[in-house]
Amino acid sequence: MRAIGLVRGENSVQTFDLPKPEITQPDEVLVRIKEVGLDGTDYNVVRYGPDMAPDKNRMVMGHEAVGIVEDIGGDVKSLVPGDIVSITVRRGCGICHPCLHNQSDMCMTGLFKERGIHKLDGFLSEYAVDQEQYMVKVPREMKHLAVLTEPVSIAEKGIDQIRIIQSRFPWTCPHPEHDFKSPDWGNCKTGLVVGAGPLGLLAASLLRLAQVNIMVADIVPDSHPKAGLVNYLGAKYVDTSDKSPRELMEYCEVHGGSVDILFEASGAASTALQLISYMARSSIYIMTGIPRDELNLNIDAGQVIRHMVKNNEVVVGSVNSNRSHFEKALLQMTRINLEFPELCQKILTDRVKFNDFQEAFTPKGPKFIKTVIEVDPWD
Ligand SMILES: [Zn+2]
Ligand SMILES: [Zn+2]
Known part of the structure; x- marks a missing residue:
C-alpha cells in the first residue's frame, strides 16, 4: 500500500510503499483510511524532523484520521466491517496508572507513543491496523x-x-445553577480564546455552545475568514496585531467583561506567557499551543508570581486527549453542526488528493485555515 511520510536523513515529505498491515491479534481492527487532517504538529514534524522509533528508517505521518472498518479480529465486539471510525492518537506506556486506566493523555512516565508524531507510524496510508479500544465509532x-x-x-x-479545576469554587455569579459542575456552567462567564486557527475556532464553538460570552484574538485583519467565522459563532473577534498583551486584556475587559477563562491555542510563546500577568482574579488559563523554538523574555518574575498568588489564579497545560474525549467530541460535533452548520466545512479550507500531497505541505494562501488529505475520497 502507499503511504505518505518522512525518511530518516531526508527532510521532504514523500510517498513510499509499505506492506498492507494485517490483523495479528484478536482485538485488532483493519481500517481503510478515508481522510487525514493536518495541523501544526504535522508541519513541525516536517520542519524539526520526525521522532522515529530507533529501529525504523521512515515514519508515516498524520494523526487526525477517519476511516472505514474493513476487517475485525475474533474478539472485537463494538465494530463491524463498514463502520466509520475515528482513531485516537496516543498509546499508553503500559506502566503508569493513568495509562492503565484509559487516561494515557495523562501519562505519568512520558514513555507513551503517538501515531504519526512520536515513535509510531501515523495514518497517512491506505490502511491502518490498531486495537479496538482506540477506534471510536462515528455516526454515519x-x-x-x-x-x-x-x-x-x-x-x-x-x-x-x-x-474540573474551577469546581474549586462555589458558583461565581448570583446563580447556583451556573457553577462549573452544572450543565449550565457557561452562563455569566466570559472567555478569551487566543488563536483563531482550527483549534481556537473549535474551542470557541464549544464554549459558545456552553453559553460562554466569547472573544477570539488573532493577528489577522477583520476581513480574514477566521474573523468571519468568529463572528458567525456569535463571538467577538479581536485583532491583536497592534495590541500588547496588556492592551488585549484591557480591550477584552471593556468590550466583553472580566475574562474568567483564557484558552491559549496559538503557541505564540511571548504573548502566551505575558498574558499571565493580566489574568483576572480567580480566573483560569489553559494552554494548548506548543511553541517549539527557544525564546528568552525579560520579565518581572516577582510581579507574575505575586499576581497569581494574590488572585488565586490557575495556569494549566493540556495535551492530547483520550477515548472519552473523542466520544464527547463526536456528540459535541452533532451539536456544533446544528447550531453552526457552516463552521466545520469552512474550517476545512484546503482539500488535497492523495497524489497531490506535496500541495498540503507547501506555504498556504491568505485564506487558509486547515488542510485535509483525501486518501480515499468519500463518495
Ligand atoms: Zn503512562
Ligand atoms: Zn449566573
Missing part, C-alpha cells in the same frame, strides 16, 4: 466532518480541565 451522518474529531477532542479535554 457525521462522516464528512469526522476528520475533525481529534482537534475537537483536544478542545473538549481543555474545557473538561477548566470545569
Whole structure:
C-alpha cells in the first residue's frame, strides 16, 4: 500500500510503499483510511524532523484520521466491517496508572507513543491496523466532518480541565445553577480564546455552545475568514496585531467583561506567557499551543508570581486527549453542526488528493485555515 511520510536523513515529505498491515491479534481492527487532517504538529514534524522509533528508517505521518472498518479480529465486539471510525492518537506506556486506566493523555512516565508524531507510524496510508479500544465509532451522518474529531477532542479535554479545576469554587455569579459542575456552567462567564486557527475556532464553538460570552484574538485583519467565522459563532473577534498583551486584556475587559477563562491555542510563546500577568482574579488559563523554538523574555518574575498568588489564579497545560474525549467530541460535533452548520466545512479550507500531497505541505494562501488529505475520497 502507499503511504505518505518522512525518511530518516531526508527532510521532504514523500510517498513510499509499505506492506498492507494485517490483523495479528484478536482485538485488532483493519481500517481503510478515508481522510487525514493536518495541523501544526504535522508541519513541525516536517520542519524539526520526525521522532522515529530507533529501529525504523521512515515514519508515516498524520494523526487526525477517519476511516472505514474493513476487517475485525475474533474478539472485537463494538465494530463491524463498514463502520466509520475515528482513531485516537496516543498509546499508553503500559506502566503508569493513568495509562492503565484509559487516561494515557495523562501519562505519568512520558514513555507513551503517538501515531504519526512520536515513535509510531501515523495514518497517512491506505490502511491502518490498531486495537479496538482506540477506534471510536462515528455516526454515519457525521462522516464528512469526522476528520475533525481529534482537534475537537483536544478542545473538549481543555474545557473538561477548566470545569474540573474551577469546581474549586462555589458558583461565581448570583446563580447556583451556573457553577462549573452544572450543565449550565457557561452562563455569566466570559472567555478569551487566543488563536483563531482550527483549534481556537473549535474551542470557541464549544464554549459558545456552553453559553460562554466569547472573544477570539488573532493577528489577522477583520476581513480574514477566521474573523468571519468568529463572528458567525456569535463571538467577538479581536485583532491583536497592534495590541500588547496588556492592551488585549484591557480591550477584552471593556468590550466583553472580566475574562474568567483564557484558552491559549496559538503557541505564540511571548504573548502566551505575558498574558499571565493580566489574568483576572480567580480566573483560569489553559494552554494548548506548543511553541517549539527557544525564546528568552525579560520579565518581572516577582510581579507574575505575586499576581497569581494574590488572585488565586490557575495556569494549566493540556495535551492530547483520550477515548472519552473523542466520544464527547463526536456528540459535541452533532451539536456544533446544528447550531453552526457552516463552521466545520469552512474550517476545512484546503482539500488535497492523495497524489497531490506535496500541495498540503507547501506555504498556504491568505485564506487558509486547515488542510485535509483525501486518501480515499468519500463518495
Ligand atoms: Zn503512562
Ligand atoms: Zn449566573
